[in-house]
Amino acid sequence: MFSVDTYAGGRVQVRREALTGIASRISPERLRRNLSMPYPGSPPGDCPFCPGRVERETPTFADGARIHLGESVTFPNLYPYADWHLVTVITRAHAVERFTVDQVADALAGLLEGVKRRGGYVSLNWNYLPSAGASIPHPHLQGIADPRPTTLQGRYLTGSRAYYREHGHSYWADFVEEETATDRFLFEDVIPWFASAVPVGEREVRGVLPATSPAGIGPCIRPLARGILRVIECYRTLGTRAFNMALYCGTTDDASSFSAICSIIARLNPNPASMTDSAFMERLHFEPVVMTLPEEFGRYFRESGC
Numbered sequence: 001m002f003s004v005d006t007y008a009g010g011r012v013q014v015r016r017e018a019l020t021g022i023a024s025r026i027s028p029e030r031l032r033r034n035l036s037m038p039y040p041g042s043p044p045g046d047c048p049f050c051p052g053r054v055e056r057e058t059p060t061f062a063d064g065a066r067i068h069l070g071e072s073v074t075f076p077n078l079y080p081y082a083d084w085h086l087v088t089v090i091t092r093a094h095a096v097e098r099f100t101v102d103q104v105a106d107a108l109a110g111l112l113e114g115v116k117r118r119g120g121y122v123s124l125n126w127n128y129l130p131s132a133g134a135s136i137p138h139p140h141l142q143g144i145a146d147p148r149p150t151t152l153q154g155r156y157l158t159g160s161r162a163y164y165r166e167h168g169h170s171y172w173a174d175f176v177e178e179e180t181a182t183d184r185f186l187f188e189d190v191i192p193w194f195a196s197a198v199p200v201g202e203r204e205v206r207g208v209l210p211a212t213s214p215a216g217i218g219p220c221i222r223p224l225a226r227g228i229l230r231v232i233e234c235y236r237t238l239g240t241r242a243f244n245m246a247l248y249c250g251t252t253d254d255a256s257s258f259s260a261i262c263s264i265i266a267r268l269n270p271n272p273a274s275m276t277d278s279a280f281m282e283r284l285h286f287e288p289v290v291m292t293l294p295e296e297f298g299r300y301f302r303e304s305g306c
């Protein structure tokens with residue numbers, strides 16, 4: 001009834017329902033995180049991503065190092081839910097009023113350098129604030145690379161290949177041309193940005209990169225950072241600060257048919273009780289991350305007398 005792929009040395013299962021293709025990621029280790037902390041979460045002195053602790057308490061790559069670029073620090077996620085799952089702490093500051101282009105560009109570039117070490121199907125992602133699913137308030141990005149794409153990434157790659165076969169050119173070239181002539185066009189700064197016609201979240205904005213795979217998007221990093229900041233500044237004028245972002249990459253085999261897409265959605269502002277288990281994977285990859293193995297829950301149910 002379902003298939004299982006095991007990643008990260010058996011620490012992560014990706015299960016796919018045969019009937020629908022719906023996928024679910026199970027990472028039991030993530031239960032060990034303290035998810036009950038109230039907003040604004042750990043004070044700076046109690047934050048593993050703050051200077052002084054990030055160098056001591058986060059994992060390193062196999063060579064014993066982390067990637068440092070500008071203020072950013074990139075390292076493997078202690079609680080992965082992908083085969084290759086990295087975290088990039090964006091700033092030295094625990095709370096940031098407004099990010100600079102340098103801060104976001106350095107963090108994206110550091111994360112990109114890290115995910116390229118593994119390859120496969122890559123995405124760069126950001127949950128900003130606990131109400132967008134960030135379990136640690138200190139601003140950070142997450143990069144994942146798996147042997148298979150995530151659900152939504154896979155649908156776009158498959159659809160784009162089919163479109164290319166049928167039309168002989170890229171869907172995304174047609175998409176940019178058509179959308180630029182609509183009220184959904186926002187601005188172009190190397191990357192054209194649009195309000196998504198079929199939004200998967202509040203005020204979804206999509207940027208279409210002039211590149212496909214991680215190897216090609218390096219030169220787009222700075223305009224990407226500028227574009228993200230411009231969008232979240234607009235969200236701020238509309239009253240929301242929390243957001244999710246995902247940048248879906250293709251592989252070099254997708255170069256003719258697919259352009260990397262950056263999707264950003266607005267989320268509700270944090271409040272004292274704010275914490276959600278719906279983050280970039282659920283909202284922007286259509287793939288839930290859960291912590292409890294169904295078999296463990298079954299055993300608990302039967303043995304607890306519930």
Ligand SMILES: [Zn+2]
Nearest residue numbers: 047050094138
């Ligand atoms: Zn911190």
